[in-house]
Amino acid sequence: MNLEEKILQVMGGMHVGAVATIAGNKPAVRFMALRGYDDMSLVAGTMKSTRKVGELKAHPDAAISIWSGVEFSDPYVGISATAEVHEDRETKERYWNPVFEEYFGSIDNPDFILLVFVAKTIEYYTPPVMEPEIWNR
Template sequence: MPLKEQILEVISGPHPTAVATLDGKHPVVRFMVLAGFPDMTFVGATMKSSKKVGQLKKSHDTALAIWSGKEFSDPYVEIKAKGEIHEDVATKKKYWNPMFEQFFKTPENPDFVVLVFTASEITYHGKNMSSVDVWKR
């Protein structure tokens, strides 16, 4: 199976994702639910007032990690990406998910923002760590 298809098997759809941003010179990691797409972008929602938004405004460099978590032997990916903050209502409506309602009520909520992470490099670790391959944009 081609590398891109193997990666898509891990990232497609919503997944708990470890997201690392920079707080000054120090990395900060938190979990977010991000949806992975075939164009190797990852999209999630957060509050405009969150620390990660402030950190992304200072540095767009991020690192993501996704593992299915079903079996210890399952493949996982490590991702180098650029993070963007989208506050416009059109983008917020495009990515709106009913699960966001409990946190944001509506897409028009001014504290609701969409984060889009565009992968520049994805390291794929195969089942049982049998292989390591790198996809680059």
């Protein structure tokens, strides 16, 4: 299995990940529901009124961690990404997920937006080996 395939086993599909942004001059971390795609991007729905959106508009760099399992020996990834804030209907339709209905009502909710995290670097870890394999865009 090549590195991209191993990474996608961890980050592909729906996951909860820890997403770090810059708030002023300090890091801010929160868990987010993310969907990973084969192009090494992650997409999350959110409300444009949230603090994280303002933080990402001011500083689009983000760090994301996703762990794939239950055991400490299960692989995980650390992702350095650039965030894009999308409010356009076309992007919302492309990435709409029925799970979003519970949180945002509908695609027409004026506060609903998408965050697309485009990975620049992904570190793939398989504990107990702490030296990652590194993927770069």
